[in-house]
Amino acid sequence: MNVSANVIAQMRALLERRKTGYSLEAPFYLSEEIFALDMQAIFREHWIQVAVEPEIPEPGDYVTVELGSDSILIVRDDDMQVRAFHNVCRHRGARLCNEEKGSVGNIVCPYHSWTYNLSGDLMFAEHMGEQFDRCKHSLKSVHVQNLAGLIFVCLADEPPADFDLMRAAMEPYMLPHDLASCKVAAQVDIVEKGNWKLVMENNRECYHCVANHPELTISLYEYGFGYQRSPANAEGMDAFERTCVERAQQWEQLNLPSLEIEKLLDVTGFRTQRLPLDRAGESQTLDAKVACKKLLGEFRSADLGGLSFWTQPNSWHHFMSDHIVSFSVIPLSAGETLVRTRWLVHKDAREGIDYEVANLTAVWNATNNQDRTLVEYSQRGAASSAYEPGPYSPFTEGLVEKFSAWYVGRIAAALARKRSIPLRVESGV
Incomplete structure (x- = not known):
């Protein structure tokens, strides 16, 4: 890890005085070194x-993603397997695929036409002489995993070994929605002028939802993501809890698990839960009815609630009977973050007949724009000399604390490996 001694010393001090149950100190959000x-x-x-997975349905289909200075090429090979490579030619390092997505027969470098097959093997390199060994110049692979249609990559030499634990837990929840048999009906990228951790913290709580997300709270019960009980809301909370029990029993009969699994402090941290939806109870739309008439998988009923799936450090997803919304967060700088949202429907659904893109995307387009504003408020506030870490609500911000604790723990582990000196971190990770 190429980190200066000054940054390591600063981080050690920040980590050691981090207070459980409080937001992070300002440098975590502002410092380019951090x-x-x-x-x-x-x-x-x-x-x-x-x-x-539906972004690359056929052999030769590819997408690229930028993680810091690294460009990753994700491609479907001739055997229909998903592969990932560094998007760098093995000749003199030119970028191979310069579009966000496309389709190729082979991967051809635009500079000197070195040509690779879809498995990453170098097939053709003109003028390199008889002694040149093509086998030593294949594309550099990137670790890739396909979890029920969600594609993950890891740039480490040895990726975390616990991915299969997440797979075993999540496939029973996700596979009935058959993401692999969907298509991307819409994708919207926005750049939020805030640190990626503020984006994730904002996602991990609904303390702000009632006041800021009128479109989203049409279908989401306000009690579903943490709430402090009071005499004024006790009746509503009791009714919600009864609804959860009744619907869980119905879903179990359909082989749709709903119980919460919470592993947010694992190295490959994640959480899932299926909850009822409010009003019509079918989908996250402006009327809480399905946005797409063609249901996913083998579903025959539209009223299947909303399955939420969160992963550390950068994604969250909502699975419904008729469509899936997938969110991926990519940091750009200390003060800018790309939030990529994809809406997926059944691959046979017909735009204009089975669904309208405007209706499909209305709730989360509005919510994303509202969240962007809130994150940018937070980023500007963190830059103030008056900012200091504030307390999380124990009722509504528990998942924010778990995100912060996971982050602090993983940074501490990385620095401890570098210096071979244990770090004391109050988060308990």
């Missing part, structure tokens, strides 16, 4: 969700 450490210790060392 951002560089984040990219090395978090985004190079962990499984990062970057794409969805």
